[in-house]
Amino acid sequence: MTIGVIGAGAWGTALAQVLASDGTPVLLWAREAELVEEINSARTNSLFLPSARLAKNVTATNQIGDISDLQTVLAVVPAQHLARVLSDLPDRKRDLLLCSKGIEAGTGMLTGEIAAKAAPSAQIAVLSGPTFAHEVVAGLPTAVTLACAGGQAQWERLAPVISRPTLRPYYSDDLIGAEIGGAVKNVLAIACGVVDGLELGQNARAALIARGYAEMLRFGMARGGRADTLAGLCGLGDLVLTCSSTSSRNFSLGKALGMGLSSAEALAGKNSVAEGAHTAPVLADIANREGVDMPIVQTVAALLSGEISAREAVARLLARPLRAEAGRPQ
Ligand SMILES: NC(=O)c1ccc[n+]([C@@H]2O[C@H](COP(=O)([O-])OP(=O)(O)OC[C@H]3O[C@@H](n4cnc5c(N)ncnc54)[C@H](O)[C@@H]3O)[C@@H](O)[C@H]2O)c1
Numbered sequence: 152m153t154i155g156v157i158g159a160g161a162w163g164t165a166l167a168q169v170l171a172s173d174g175t176p177v178l179l180w181a182r183e184a185e186l187v188e189e190i191n192s193a194r195t196n197s198l199f200l201p202s203a204r205l206a207k208n209v210t211a212t213n214q215i216g217d218i219s220d221l222q223t224v225l226a227v228v229p230a231q232h233l234a235r236v237l238s239d240l241p242d243r244k245r246d247l248l249l250c251s252k253g254i255e256a257g258t259g260m261l262t263g264e265i266a267a268k269a270a271p272s273a274q275i276a277v278l279s280g281p282t283f284a285h286e287v288v289a290g291l292p293t294a295v296t297l298a299c300a301g302g303q304a305q306w307e308r309l310a311p312v313i314s315r316p317t318l319r320p321y322y323s324d325d326l327i328g329a330e331i332g333g334a335v336k337n338v339l340a341i342a343c344g345v346v347d348g349l350e351l352g353q354n355a356r357a358a359l360i361a362r363g364y365a366e367m368l369r370f371g372m373a374r375g376g377r378a379d380t381l382a383g384l385c386g387l388g389d390l391v392l393t394c395s396s397t398s399s400r401n402f403s404l405g406k407a408l409g410m411g412l413s414s415a416e417a418l419a420g421k422n423s424v425a426e427g428a429h430t431a432p433v434l435a436d437i438a439n440r441e442g443v444d445m446p447i448v449q450t451v452a453a454l455l456s457g458e459i460s461a462r463e464a465v466a467r468l469l470a471r472p473l474r475a476e477a478g479r480p481q
C-alpha cells in the first residue's frame with residue numbers, strides 16, 4: 152500500500168525515507184518542481200535535507216492530485232501553509248496524519264482544526280515527538296506520539312503502517328495535547344537559544360525548560376489537553392530535545408537573537424522554517440485573551456517583534472514578582 156507524504160522539506164523527506172526503508176512505496180509531494188526532478192533522478196534533497204539518500208521506492212511528484220486516492224497520507228508542510236495545501240487535496244475518507252508543529256497566525260487554529268475544516272472526510276491523527284529529521288533519515292532510533300482521533304481502531308490500523316525498526320510510535324487519543332506540545336516547545340526553544348547566545352549558562356537553560364514546561368502545561372490543560380500527554384514524547388520529550396541543540400532551527404534563531412541580531416536579520420535568506428517565530432505572537436495573544444499565564448512566551452513574542460532586546464527580555468523575566476513554583480499563579 153503506497154503511503155503519501157505532502158511536503159518535501161526536511162521532515163517530510165525524512166519520514167518518506169524511513170517509511171520506505173522496508174520497501175513500502177512512498178509518494179512524496181514537493182512544492183518545488185526542481186526538487187521533484189532532483190529526488191527522482193539523484194535521490195537527494197539538496198534544498199532541505201542534504202544528508203538524505205532516498206530509496207528508489209520514494210517517488211516525488213509536483214501534482215498533489217496524484218496523492219488523492221491514497222489511504223494513508225502524512226501532511227508535513229509548515230503550519231502556516233497547511234490550510235492552503237490541504238485545500239488542493241481532494242477530500243476523501245482516509246487517514247490523515249498531521250506532522251507539523253505550529254499554530255496558524257490570524258486564526259489561532261491548531262493543525263487538527265485546520266485539517267477538520269479543509270479535509271472533513273479524513274480521519275485525523277497527530278504524529279509528534281523529539282524528531283530531528285537528519286537523525287531519522289540516518290536510521291537512528293526515534294519514538295513519537297501518534298494521537299488518533301479515531302481512538303484504538305485507528306491506532307490498530309495505523310501502527311503497523313507507521314512503525315519501523317527505528318521509528319516507534321506510542322498511542323494516544325489526546326490530539327490537543329500532542330499538537331500543543333509541539334507548537335509550544337518551538338517558542339520555548341527560541342528562549343533557550345537566547346540564553347545560549349547571551350552565554351547565560353546551563354542553570355538558566357534548565358530553569359527555562361522547567362518554567363517553560365509549566366507554561367506548556369497551563370496552556371495545554373486550558374485548551375483541553377492532558378498533563379500525561381504533555382509529560383510524554385510530544386511535550387516534555389520534544390521540549391528537552393529542541394531546547395538543547397543548535398540542530399534546532401528554533402534554538403538557532405534564539406541564539407542569533409541572543410547574539411544581537413534582529414529577527415529579520417536572523418531569518419534572512421533561510422529556506423527552512425522556524426515555526427516558533429510564527430507561533431509565538433499568536434500564542435501570546437491567545438494566552439493573553441484567555442488569561443493563561445505564559446511569561447516566557449510573552450517575552451519571546453516581544454523580542455521577536457523588536458519591542459525589547461535580548462538583554463531586556465532576560466531582565467524582564469528575572470524581575471517578575473516572586474511566587475510559588477507549583478499551582479496557579481497568585
Ligand atoms: N525538520 C525537522 O526536524 C522537523 C521535525 C518534526 C517536525 N517538523 C515540523 O514539520 C513541518 C515542516 O518542517 P520541515 O522541517 O520539513 O520544513 P523545512 O524547513 O525543511 O522546509 C520548508 C518547507 O516549507 C515548504 N513551503 C515553503 N513555502 C511554502 C508555501 N508557500 N506553501 C507550502 N509549502 C511551503 C517548502 O516546500 C518546504 O517543504 C514544520 O511544522 C516543522 O515544525 C520538523
Ligand SMILES: O=P(O)(O)OC[C@H](O)CO
Pocket residue numbers: 252280281282283284337340389392393398399400401402424425426
Ligand atoms: O529544528 P526545529 O526547531 O524545527 O525542531 C525540529 C523538531 O521539531 C524537533 O523535534
